Structure formats: structure tokens, C-alpha cells
Amino acid sequence: MPVKYYRERITMQTYRILDEDPLPRFFRYYPYTGLNNFDDKPVPVEYDSIVAENEYLKMRVIPSLGARLYDLYDKVNKVHVFHYNEIVRPTMIAIRGAWVATGIEFNCLHRPHHTVDNFSPVDYKVVKREDGSVTVYIGNINLITNIYYLIGLTLRPGRQFLETHIKIFNNDQLRTRYYFWTNTAESVTDMSRIFIPGKRTQAGPFPVFKGVDVSWYRNCKYSVDAFVIDCEEDFFGYYDYKMERGVVQYANHFQVPGKKRFTWGTSEDGLFWAPILSDKGIPYIELQSGRFRTQGIVEFIDPHFYEEWKEWWYPIAKIGGISFANKDATVYVDHKKQNGKYKVFIGIYVTKEFPRSRIIVRCGNKVVEETFDLSPDNPFIKEYVSENDKVEVKVLDKDNKEVIFWDCRDYKTKVDESVFLVPAEFASEREEKLEGGRSLEKLLVDATIEDKRGRSLLAELKYKNVLKLDEYCSRALCYLAILYYRQGRYRDAIKLLEKAVKVNPSFEDTHYYLGLSYLRLNDYFNSEIELWKARISMKFFSPASYHIALINVRRKEYERAEEILKEITERNSKDMKSLFLYIVVLRKLGKLNKALEIAKKTLDMFPFYYPILSEWMLCAKGTEEYEEAKSEFKRIVLAKDQKVLEVAKEYMNAELFEEAEDVLKMAISSGIDTPMIHYYLGFVYEKTGRLNERDKEYKIGNSKNPDYIFPHRLEEIEILESVENATGNPKPSYYLGNLLFYLRRFKEAVKEWEEAREKGLRYSILYRNLGYAYYTVYRDAQKALEMYKEAIRLDPLNYRLYLEYDEVCAWLGLTSKRIRTLEDARKKIRKDSILAKLSSAYVDAGKYDAALEILTTNTFTPAEGYYGYWNIYVEALIRRGVEKMEKGELKEALEDFLSAFKYPSNLGVGAPYPPRRHEAMQRYWLGECYLALGEKEKALKVWNEIFIQERLTPIEEYYKGLILKKLGKEEEAKQYFEDILLKASQREKKIIKFKKSVPPEYFIFLNYDKQLALCRCIKATAYLGLMRNEEALKEFRKARRITKDLGHYNWIYNSHFSKRVQ
Secondary structure (H helix, E strand, O other): OOOEEEEEEEEEOOEEEOOOOOEOOOOOOOOEEEOEEEOOOOEEEEEEEEEOOOOEEEEEEOOHOOEEEEEEEEEEOOOEEEOOOOOOOOEEEEOOOOEOOOOOOEEOOOOOOOOOOOOOEEEEEEEOOOOOOEEEEEEEEEOOOOOEEEEEEEEEOOOOOOOEEEEEEEEOOEEEEEEEEEEEEEEEOEEEEOOOOOOOOOOOOOOEOOOOOOOOOHHHHOEEEEEEEEOOOEEEEEEEOOOEEEEEEEOOOOOEEEEEEOOOOOHHHHHOOHHOOOOOOOEEEEEEOOOOOOOOEEEEEEOOEEEEEEEEEEEOOOOOOOOOOOEEEEEEEEEEOOEEEEEEEEEEEEEEOEEEEEEEEEOOOOOEEEEEEOOOOEOOEEEEEOOOOEEEEEHHHHHHOOEEEEEOOOOOOOHHHHHHHOOOOOOOHHHOOOOOHHHHHHHHHHHHHHHOOOOOOHHHHHHHHHHHOOOOOOOHHHHHHHHHOOOOOOOHHHHHHHHHHHHOOOHHHHHHHHHHHHHHHHHHHHHHHHHHHOOOOOHHHHHHHHHHHHHHOOOOHHHHHHHHHHHHHHHOOOOOOHHHHHHHHHOOOOOOOHHHHHHHHHHHHHHOHHHHHHHHHHOOOOOOHHHHHHHHHHHHHOOOOHHHHHHHHHHOOOOOOHHHHHHHHHHHHHOOOOOHHHHHHHHHHOOOOHHHHHHHHHHHHOOOOOOOOOOOOOOHHHHHHHHHHHHHHHHHHHHHHHHHHHHOOOOHHHHHHHHHHHOOOOOOOHHHHHHHHHHHHOOHHHHHHHHHHHHHHHOOHHHHHHHHHHHHHHHHHHHHHHHHHHHHHHHOOOOHHHHHHHHHHHHHOHHHHHHHHHHOOOOOOOOOOOOOHHHHHHHHHHHHHHHHHOOOHHHHHHHHHHOOOOOOOOOOOOOOHHHOOOHHHHHHHHHHHHOOOOOOOHHHHHHHHHOOOOOOOOOHHHHHHHHHHHOOOOOHHHHHHHHHHHHHHHHEEEEEEHHHHHHHHHHHHHHHHHHHHHHHHHHHHHHHHHHOHHHHHHHHHHHHHHHHOHHHHEEEEEEHHHHEEE
């Protein structure tokens, strides 16, 4: 039967997002907003959904809830294929905050995380094909990477699988960071097991690790990301023996090598998340497939590069597990020795009907064949007896075509060593170890890894270090130039690239990026020379040719542009950026039929490429298709201001100002009325000599609300400078400051913000940004406080401002000021993060009862991997307990110390697996208390339990050393503290050396000053452990000259030296 689809409006109980974070988070997910403030109770919310179903499966997509398949239902086995939440309950897990555990999510972004649009609307379209299949497309453009992605979710007649077709296109001029993972959620019981055909994860052997079979969910005691790094097979999945069902994924492993299982674990802290993520409280795991081997890998995708692949996901049931699978079938073989013979179990599940299939089973020398009507509702399940464990299973359809074959061979495996590549921490660390070209290559690889991971300041420093060792390294020159280009520093890029071209004229990258840099300065002559040189390589043929054509379009030489674009699209038929410009040129030349044909064909391939949606509308004018094209343009592009700006940008880059004007006016008439829309339109008027109209649009833009205006495109520098110069208004200075700070042009950004302030802009976020910059880049904490104070005065109900203000106060050690400010905030704002900061300040002030009153009577929002609230709770109890001990209140102290081992759920935590807990400090003081009470045996028992703890923080290492001394292991303790001292001293030297080699703002922005203070605290406690108190005091003082925000180290310092300080 053909697949049917329909739209259905459904009502779901939802914990709504109350507001979006108005603060720009420059280096996390800018220009997106944070989604981190939710309802504490659900309310009914209506959603538009798209449902498609065949005889076996029913899928539901809710585009307003992000880049995900919300649900897939198995009609045969009457169960949801993936973990399903009928209540929309976001939790603080994704990169922007909100995340829900349901169905399948698709993560296309710039770094390892849950993607930026997994809980915000995406584009969608439904296509029904002649073969009876239905595809629901969802997609978007990632504003950080400029990558378009498209996910086709297809159901086919007679098939019990979901086919996902992923398409990726880099619309950027530059190579850009690229990461893609598909994440499915699976409901589990204690009888769930994963089947991944491999033998190694990054941690070690798989599936048996340290004597435990971790393929079983019940054996995973703590949170685990298990990436199988040697699998060379095309499938993986899971099976639950209690539910007698599972899920299989099949894909070409060369295209999709990543295979991962995530579990929260079965300890209390893992199970804690089940009721948080679902009101039903059902635990789940995640099966994830990735474009790269692990989620630690982020790659570059070249400009104009297009790629696509397919994956198949399907349910299985009653067959007992997974031995081998393809998209047609899964076979499971299990054999157990019994009374000298082997009992062989065989299960076969298929994704479509295979009537009269031949099932041929070889058990040892015995061959059994039978005919069976295989179908999704009739799996094959049978037991055999064999003389040995050699088993083969073959399934042929009625035409003798092989459906599946499995001979119980070893899985094909090969360890991918690239997963172990880790860059040296310090940009100069490997300089002294260089031994010829190979070591220089390592340093360059280091820099490139930093670049891929988005750590651009470290990448810059490392590229520069390569050039210190070899000033003619063409790749380092080129890659550093790309970083400069990305910041809009085109002249700096040109200097490096001109040098690189002279050194190595055969390195096409330098010609391409030099051509781009010249083009940014409107130097067409030199740009064309370099671009023609670059296009001889396959890598740069399309993007270089595109920009040559772009130059000709700017010159209105459309015939010449047509010739170039025709060649590009013949050789690279999926280069949508070039196809867009080709359609434009054909339209300009009056070849409307051809232009319309190419536009429609491209949109059939990729329905959400916004500039071509615009061209389809323009080319369809005067035809029957016009209303449909216009309607699609409005539905998709005019749904969001950023999509409009993307289209306008493409036209403006080609100096097609009439088309840009029309698009922007359509947006305004449709109610998209943001400052940047008007600025773009005014800039179009400036470029076409209509200055009065320009001034009018700039004035309108300046009158608009500046909330959530986060410019991020390089083209917007020139636009905002134009508005700034033409109007003298402070708002464009504020916006330009945002953009420059995002581009890590810190000094220029602060200058723009200060100009906006001097011009009279009294806007809370402006002052916050200045405070943020003065603190995070310059560590001018006093100036930062002034700015934050004014930001809070202008917006006293913005709780996020108090959190950042508090951090600066803590840096300066202004505990009383922290308490006054937060107590005042508490009266106006009900927010758990305010209460947490206040409780921390109370702890620092020695007001332990007040801190614990807050922590025990309020509920705090959990976040993945976050134990911050619990840490404050433990600090309060330990410090209060020590205070009571000093007063002789030993029983009361004991109660506090014992309470410090608890994990109250209201603090957003559960108790971790015992070896993974952080309890060294608690154990030390509990032992001391037992000893003071005369219970030596209990003290010794508690202290000896420190040795089960697998991981220690630096402060816990100090307490472990003290425990060694308490246990009478004086020599071991001495060596232990000396090792800590040596390690901290070595790291301190590296940081100091690093400080001398980098600009001060880089050192601060990368938080190495904080790390330097920590090193000195570690040294101080090591000295204390060695009874070298004078040296300890010296180190503490050095740390405190950097910052007073030293946490528990401050308490240790005051405990040992407070009298001497006074």
C-alpha cells in the first residue's frame, strides 16, 4: 500500500521556555540565544505535526520542536521504536540549554554537542513520490558554520524501516568546522544489551572491560560515552530481552564510521535523570551514529563542498539479539555447549515480506534447508543441535537472490589511530623537542586540531610558533591567514598569503584565499589572477570559479559569467551556491525557462536553499507557478529574519541590489522589522546612490529594540560602519561591538561599546558586555564591577546579570558585597541560580546555617554533569563541622560530616557509583571526628576507604596525603606530596613561559591566570603536607595576588594563617 501522510494538530503537556537569554554568549553559541529558563509545571500546548505511515510504521515530525523525528511507532509489535515522551519536558543538556529525550535528533554544528536547533523551529516539507513513498524533509542553516543541512525522513511501501537521507552543503567561502551525529534514544530495562561489532573503545577492550561485560546496560554503573573505534562493519543496535525487542541501524561505515552508546549509568546519579527527562521516569540509552569516528573529532569541510549519505533504522523483535544485519534483515546466532554438543539458536527478522524464502542453515557438517514466509510480523526462530560451533545462515528470496548471509566469522576491525590525536596544551610546548620536519609537522597538526575545535586563539599562537621555526612554512602562513580572514582582517591575511605564494606557488589553498582577500578589498584584477590559479585543483575548482563568475556579475558581464557557471554546474551539479548564481545570470539574460528548470530541479534536491527559493519566485513571475513559488518563499524564508538576511547577503555580494531590495521590502511588509533588516535595506540604498532613502531606513533601524540583535556576518562590519558614520547613533556602535567581540577583535569591540556609551546609549546589555570584556579579557575587575552595577540598575530583574556580577566580586574577594547584592536580588527574583550564588557567598562568609537553610529548602535545576550545588552543600557542612569540632561539639560535628556524604535530589544530583565519587575531604574530616570521639577503628575504616576512589581533584589529593599520614604511612605521604609539588611546579613554569610568549589578553581570556593561581594553591597545600609552612604561606600569597576566588583553598589558608595575616 502507498504511504499516506497528513497534518495533525496535537496537544501535549509542555514545560514551556519562559524566555530566551538576552545576553550574547559570544564563544558558546553566538549568534543564537540561550534556552535555559523553563516552567516548573506543564501546561497544554498545541503543536502542528506531520504524520506519515505505512502498514508497518507511523512516524511523527513536529518541526517547531527542532531537528528531530519526534516519534516512530511500530504497528506490528505495538510499541514505540525509540524512547518516546508524550510530555515535552526540556532539561539543561543541549548547547543552548533546552533538550528533550525522544525519537531521533540530528546534530549538525561546529563542536561536539547537542545542536543549536534541537529545540527551536526548523524548515520542513513533505514530498510524495510515484513509488508510493513519502519523505518528510527537515533542515536549516547553521548560522555559526554557514552549513546548510537537510534530513529526509522516508517511509516506503511494504518496508519496516525508516530511511534517513542526510545532505550537507558548505555555503561558506572558507573551509569551516563540521560535525554531524545522529542521536537516538532507546527505552531500556536491566535486560538491555547493545551489539556493536568491534573490539575496542577509547577506554580499552570491548565489550568486556576490566572483567565486566559493558554491553549489558545493567553492568554500566556510571555515565559512559562508548565509541567503538575499530568497527569496519555496516550495522549496530540493541536488544532488550525483557521486552523482546530492539533497534538496528545500517549504513555504509566508510561514510558513517561513528558508532556510540551513551548511558547515564545504573547508579543513583544515572537513574536520577529518568524522572527528570520524562514524567514516566523510564530510563533510556542513546545509540548514536556519526560522520566521524568519535565525537572528539571535528573536521574542516571545504567551501562549496556537498555530501550526502543514507542510514536505515528499524525495529526487531523476538529474535534474541543481533549478530549481523543489513537493511533487509537481521540475523542472530547463539550457540551453547550442552552435553558434548552445541545447542544453536537462530533468529531472523526482515524489514519486508519475503514469501517462500529459502533458509539454509549449516551446523557443522549438517545442512538444513526449509521454506518460510518471512515478514516483519513473522520472524524466523528455531533451535538446532550441532556437533560443533561452526554455523552458517543464508536466506534467499523466492527468486534465489540473497537476502542475508552470516557465517559467524570474526568481525572486521581496524583501530582508527586518529582518535588518539591530542594537541599539546601549550602553544610553545613542543618547540624545544623539534627534530627535523616530522616534529615541525606535529606542531602544525597541533595547531590544526585547535583550529578544528574552534580554539582559534590557541590555533593562532601555534601557527605563529610554526612560523618562528620556519617562517616559510606555506601551510602555516595560509592557515593563519584564514584565521585573520575569518576576523575580517583582510590586509593582514594578504601579507601572509603573498609570502606563502612566493614560497610555494603550487599550494592551491594560498591562491584561493589570496584571491578571496583581494576580492574583499574590491581588487578584481589581482583577485582574478589568484582565483584562476586556484581553480586548476579539484578542491577549489567550484569555489574559485564561482568567485570569478561573481566578479563578472558585478561587472554586468553576464555572458562571460554564464560560461563559467555552466562549466561549474556541469562538473559539480550539487554546488548550490554556483547554481544560484547561474540561475540569476540566466534570468538576467532572459533565459527564463532554463533558469526556472534549474531552480526547480535544485529545490527538488535541496528544498531549503533560501537564495534559490527566491530565484524560483522571480523566475516564475508571469507563470502558473508564481503563486506556489511565492507561497513557499514566504513560508520558509520569511519565517525568520536571519533567513532573509542570508538571501539579501547573497544578492548584495553579487551587487544585485534590486533583488536584495525586493527581498528586504517583502520581509518588512510581512512583519519582519528588526534593525538589521532596515540596515541592510539602507545599505542597498547607499550602494545605489539613494542617500535620502538610506537615511530613512537607518533611522528606522536605529529606532528598533536592540534586544537579541547579534550580528555575526563579515559583511555586516561594513554595513554597521556605514550606519554608524551616517547617523552617529549609538546603537550601530553597540551592534558592531558585538560582532567584533565575537570575531575576537577585543580592543576594537570595547572601543565601539565605549563609543556607544559615550553617545548616550543606556542599555543594560551594553554595560554587561563592557563588564564582561573588562573582566574576561583584561581582568580589570573594578571597572567590570562599575559596568555590571549600571547594567543591573538598568535591568534589575535580569537574574543573569547578578550571576556574572557575583563572579567578579568573588574574584576580588568582596564577600560582603556579594551577600548584599544577592540578598537584594533574592527579594525581587525567584531563581535557583541566585540562591545558589547566595549560599556560596554565605559559605565564604562563614554563615553556614544560612547557606544550608537555602540548600535544603529549595529545589535546584539539574544540568548534565553539574555538581556545583552539591559542592556548596558539602563545603558548608564540612566547614561547619570543623567549627563545631573546634568548639568541642563532636556529636554535632559528626552529624555534619556524615551528612556531607549524602546526595540530596533537590540539589540536582544523585549518588554516583562509589569509586567515582568525590569524598576524600569528607573522609578525612569524618575520620578526624571519629578519632576525637575515641572511635579509632571507625576512623581507620573511613580513611582506608579513600583507596577505592578512582579520581581525585587537586584539593582531594591534598586530603589523601593527609590521610596517608594519619594511617602512619609517613614516607609514602612524603613522596606523595613531593610528587604533587613537582607536578604543580612544572606546570607553573610552563604557564609562566607561556605568559611571556602571548599577548596579555590572550593569556587572560584563556584563563591561564586562574590556572596559575591554582598551581600555586596546589603547591601551597603540598608544602603544608610536607610541614614547610613558610613556603606554603608564600605560595598562598602569590595565588591571592592573582585572585581571592580560591574556593576551599581560601579556607585552608585562613585556617592555617589567619592570625599571621591579621
